[in-house]
Amino acid sequence: MAEALPPVTVIIDGQEVRVPKGTLLIEAAKKAGVEIPVFCYHPKMKPVGACRMCLVDIQKMPRLQTACTTPVSEGMIVHTRNDRATAGQKAVLELMLANHPLDCPICDKGGECPLQDNTFKFGLGVSRFTEPKRKLAKAIPLSERIVLDRERCIMCYRCVRFQDEIAGDQALAAMDRAGTSQIGVLDGETFDSPFSGNTIDLCPVGALLSRQYRFRARPWDLQRTPSICAGCAVGCNVELHARDRALQRMVPRENMAINNEWLCDFGRFDTLPLGIERLREPAVDGQPTSWAEALESAAELLRSGPTEVIVSPSITNEALNAATTIARELKAGLGVWPATTGQVRRTIQDLVTSKTIILLGLDVWRALPVLALRVREALKAGGKLYFVGAGANGLWRDTSATFATVEELVQALTHDGALPQPISILGWGADALGDELAAEGMVGSPATAANGAAMTGLPKATFEAPVQLLVGNEDWPLRSSASARIQLRWSAAGDAADRPSIVLPLAHPYEQTGSLINLEGTVQQLHPGAAAPAAAHPDWLALAELAEALHISAAPDMETNAALA
């Protein structure tokens, strides 16, 4: 973080505001409550002054200046709404619209489009152009997830800058130049980045759009629910967007302590229960039945034989609590599968401020994608990244050195004195190395599953008991030793050979309440952003009902949760 510079006073549209010297005029205006229209400027990225939308009139300057690239200085007097400034803004918009198609009625961005909004608020209202607009390719599939509309693109470079500055993989670039310049990739290739979805949010026009969401809803028809991504242990803060209570898309919510403002493509697109066949009703031996009957049969089975309760590391804390109670009362084994538990000391914030980051064989880029972006923030602030091991490292571009073993790393890096603190170490064996280096940053082997951090201490499931209670949406391994399996899941059970004796339909994490603990130990609440299938129950409610069928009294916090439902 930059040290606080001495404050200066500037006057913006008559408003006096005091900001640190060097603050960009656009940010100073925000503080003064003055809106300056922008397209290319984004507070998370370096300013480029490409779109010229933020032209303002600064006293004693001969020409209009871009507010996004001008640092304030003492006594600066700025007019954003006088005749000169508004004439400039109108001219920029008029030129931008000279070739931008007016297909807003069929454009996904319509209703949440900065170009639309700025045109209404700051534009001329009518166009003086009579010439035909440029015809360019529309709806070009850039990847399986994203389409590009070249006519709509205004070349603000936000997407290119995101892939360069934030993701660091430079997966998009500006091809050609001048009037024919356009966004693209190498011919014959696709826009492949685990963070590509963020460019959809960043695009200030309808040029980059989600193929999953395209033509499915209008922004003003969406119900928006804040929730938590259930994709991995980072616990990114999200907003669920549903139309008529059916989930349509997920977008990130800013939380500087966790995900900044980003979301990975896996979380954004692949964790949604879209295009996946749902389990819609309880069934016993393949026959659909009622919840009451299915619970009765399940209780009977569970009482009959040695039982193992097996939980997915992605179920909620409340469900885990109920499963633990059931296992204890039945004197059954309790295990987790797949085993992705882990714990870290300190927080993501400590990782972001680290000066040294060591990854012990952990490919953060793939396992916990948004955490990789947070690692990059630390590197941009002057931190150094080291990798140990022969495995894949998605952050290879940013890695200062790779070592075969921890000993080699310690030998190579500490012979000139201690590594700069705070040191963050992630991966297997992090604790030992953390102690050796007296690391002051985030240290540990983080969980990767959504609620993996809550499962710490649970043994790995054995799948050996004849009766198995499987809680959560996993591809459970086949086990012929089981005589009966009871599955609580939200997707239709796939494998016929593994047909469970009893299935109970669950709500998807985005359709229920409950809490998840992220890798650093922060407890976050899920909120239902869409309606679950009629017969599906939240994971914790299904288990509470099962406990009741087993005449096990539900724990006190179960009642609290029942009240929430």
Added chain:
Amino acid sequence: MNVQDQEAAGSASPLSAAVEERIRAEVGRYPQRRTGLLPALKIAQEETHFLPPPVIARVADMVGVSHASANELVTFYSMLRTKPLGTTVVEVCAQLPCALRGADELLGLLAAALEIEPGDTTPNGAVTLLRSHECFGACNRAPMCVVNDEYRENLRGKALEAFLAEVETAAGLEGQTS
């Protein structure tokens, strides 16, 4: 995956071992590898004459930048070619003074005579027609064009007619259009 792994992954390189060695040596001269991208692409183009996507991808992998970034550079600089050139290259200046003196008309006449679009090459590979990105500094004799590094100026009236006939001959098209 680091730079070296990426190099190993691309098994059948579109470049010769000698050219790859030159590129490696050139890139190694720069404190930041990506600075070597432009000279690396020039070295590659010496061998392949133009830069198709597999060549761009290979050079990008060797330098350690994304394929998109390398393509950005290639498409920005007009002297890095993305299409093969014909034996005769006709580059029409279309900058302001030439444009005012009928450069677009000249370009149109050449395109019609060669039956191709500016930027393309005749199907027999004889003539490539290009619209120049930069001024050739012969504004006083506009409109003009450059044929294989040789200036052709004041292309109007009789001079134009003779030039069109010459280009058609070069393309092996004489007698077909007139």
